[in-house]
Amino acid sequence: MNDNAINPAGPAARVYAETLAAGRFRIQRCQDCDSAIFYPRELCPACGSGDLHWFAPSGRGTVYATTTVRRKEEAGGDYNVALIDLEEGPRLMSRVDGLSPDAVCIGQPVRARVAVEEDQGVLLFDAVEVDRQPEKDHE
Amino acid sequence: MNNASLSHLRGKTAIAGVATFGCGESPGYSDMDLLANAARRAVTDAGLTMKDIDGVCTASVLATMWPMEVVEHLGINARFIDGTMIGGSSFVAHLMPAMLALESGQCDAVLVCYGSAQRTSTLNRKEVARARRRMDPQPYEHPYQPMLPLSAYALAASRHMHEFGTTREQLAEVAVAARQWARLNPDAFMRDPLTVADVLGARMVSDPLTVRDSCLVTDGGGAYVLVRGERARDLPKPPVYVLGSGTAVWHRQISSMPDLTVTAARQSGEQAYRMAGLGPADMDIAELYDAFTINTVLFLEDLGFCAKGEGGAFVADGNIRPGGSLPVNTNGGGLSWGHPGMYGIFATIEAVRQLRGDGEERQVAGANTAIVHGNGGTLSSQSTAILGTSATV
Numbered sequence: 388m389n390d391n392a393i394n395p396a397g398p399a400a401r402v403y404a405e406t407l408a409a410g411r412f413r414i415q416r417c418q419d420c421d422s423a424i425f426y427p428r429e430l431c432p433a434c435g436s437g438d439l440h441w442f443a444p445s446g447r448g449t450v451y452a453t454t455t456v457r458r459k460e461e462a463g464g465d466y467n468v469a470l471i472d473l474e475e476g477p478r479l480m481s482r483v484d485g486l487s488p489d490a491v492c493i494g495q496p497v498r499a500r501v502a503v504e505e506d507q508g509v510l511l512f513d514a515v516e517v518d519r520q521p522e523k524d525h526e
Numbered sequence: 527m528n529n530a531s532l533s534h535l536r537g538k539t540a541i542a543g544v545a546t547f548g549c550g551e552s553p554g555y556s557d558m559d560l561l562a563n564a565a566r567r568a569v570t571d572a573g574l575t576m577k578d579i580d581g582v583c584t585a586s587v588l589a590t591m592w593p594m595e596v597v598e599h600l601g602i603n604a605r606f607i608d609g610t611m612i613g614g615s616s617f618v619a620h621l622m623p624a625m626l627a628l629e630s631g632q633c634d635a636v637l638v639c640y641g642s643a644q645r646t647s648t649l650n651r652k653e654v655a656r657a658r659r660r661m662d663p664q665p666y667e668h669p670y671q672p673m674l675p676l677s678a679y680a681l682a683a684s685r686h687m688h689e690f691g692t693t694r695e696q697l698a699e700v701a702v703a704a705r706q707w708a709r710l711n712p713d714a715f716m717r718d719p720l721t722v723a724d725v726l727g728a729r730m731v732s733d734p735l736t737v738r739d740s741c742l743v744t745d746g747g748g749a750y751v752l753v754r755g756e757r758a759r760d761l762p763k764p765p766v767y768v769l770g771s772g773t774a775v776w777h778r779q780i781s782s783m784p785d786l787t788v789t790a791a792r793q794s795g796e797q798a799y800r801m802a803g804l805g806p807a808d809m810d811i812a813e814l815y816d817a818f819t820i821n822t823v824l825f826l827e828d829l830g831f832c833a834k835g836e837g838g839a840f841v842a843d844g845n846i847r848p849g850g851s852l853p854v855n856t857n858g859g860g861l862s863w864g865h866p867g868m869y870g871i872f873a874t875i876e877a878v879r880q881l882r883g884d885g886e887e888r889q890v891a892g893a894n895t896a897i898v899h900g901n902g903g904t905l906s907s908q909s910t911a912i913l914g915t916s917a918t919v
């Protein structure tokens with residue numbers, strides 16, 4: 388049993404973990420005040436409502452803060468820990484994958500990806516190429 | 527009736543006794559042994575006996591029913607008990623409930639006490655961390671293996687550097703200033719000279735924080751005794767009055783902190799200043815919980831000693847060093863004096879010693895007011911106290 392695995396205790400945590408294990412990223416939205424919510428819970432922290440529905444966020448996010456945790460090479464080497472702001476508002480902790488840890492920058496656009504290993508899902512983020520031709524967006 | 531400033535409590539209570547015990551390394555002592563020895567010395571320092579104590583405030587990082595253990599161990603018949611556990615700020619936060627209990631007549635003498643043998647304890651820290659992950663899981667952070675609490679502060683530092691251009695050199699200056707104070711204090715654990723280059727060249731733990739940007743791991747016990755002001759005047763030591771107190775908690779996990787560059791110290795500080803009727807310009811010294819170098823920068827800003835984003839420059843200008851415009855962490859702080867797990871009580875004790883004029887070589891001449899700021903968790907809990915000599919009441 389992985390010591391660091393999400394322990395799906397409670398209905399909301401279980402839905403989140405089971406959905407993630409099936410390769411899908413879902414978070415909650417408050418039906419009363421429209422706040423998007425992370426991490427999963429019973430009540431909306433913005434208004435106290437218990438009327439929360441699951442939805443699929445866009446997966447788009449931005450690195451809000453980042454650190455490289457130093458680890459001996461034989462133990463797996465250095466790795467990234469980042470706080471990601473989702474496009475829908477919530478902030479969460481994750482790892483930006485596929486880049487060397489020291490190349491992860493604040494403001495970097497990222498996209499969510501669910502990695503499934505041993506029946507457990509882990510939410511990770513990949514760097515998104517910055518669009519070098521923004522004028523195309525105006526066509 | 528709106529009395530939200532709590533200004534009617536200003537100066538009504540005073541710290542009459544303080545003590546530390548076994549700070550640094552105390553092999554063979556348990557948390558409780560260190561606490562008990564500090565408690566007895568603080569009570570003696572107050573000119574009281576254990577039989578006079580009828581209120582207890584305490585907290586432990588390990589035991590869930592710690593206040594009962596303390597009451598039993600010390601043989602106190604407590605009419606007032608507060609075991610609020612909000613991490614390292616707890617013993618600053620205990621001031622408000624203790625003041626209210628004294629003012630209401632619920633009790634007459636409150637002992638605030640703490641002990642930690644974390645440095646020399648035979649408890650395997652890895653085992654403790656594993657047990658904690660089971661008993662108190664953070665399932666949305668732990669899978670990414672942040673080195674908590676350090677990585678949380680590193681994330682805050684990364685954001686401060688990004689938004690305000692704060693540099694590693696400026697952060698290092700916090701550690702250098704703390705060391706310069708520690709060199710004036712024979713009780714400090716680390717007293718060798720320290721330069722900015724030493725801090726930058728130290729082992730990186732979680733960027734941008736090196737091991738020298740981080741507090742020490744030491745043993746130690748600390749205690750203080752709080753009584754009503756009129757009683758304190760008849761006790762042997764010069765009373766140190768509580769002029770203001772405020773506590774605020776905005777989150778627990780760093781991923782739930784609304785803005786990593788603004789701490790709840792802004793709220794706890796405002797409350798404490800309002801109660802005291804004083805502001806940052808009135809503070810002679812500041813004891814700010816420096817678990818990591820970024821803490822001091824954030825608290826200088828959030829407590830109003832400089833504008834948001836200017837903490838790095840404020841520190842780099844030498845303001846917090848001995849002889850600077852604002853003496854900060856005059857004992858050497860958690861970075862160089864010592865850090866027995868939860869530092870808030872030690873910051874309080876150092877402020878009392880300075881206000882009594884007991885600071886010896888590190889004494890700040892004529893210090894009449896002190897701001898004490900405690901931090902807990904991952905910038906999660908913030909508690910501010912403003913203390914003053916009899917000249918301030």
Ligand SMILES: [Zn+2]
Binds near residue numbers: 417418420422
């Ligand atoms: Zn809501």
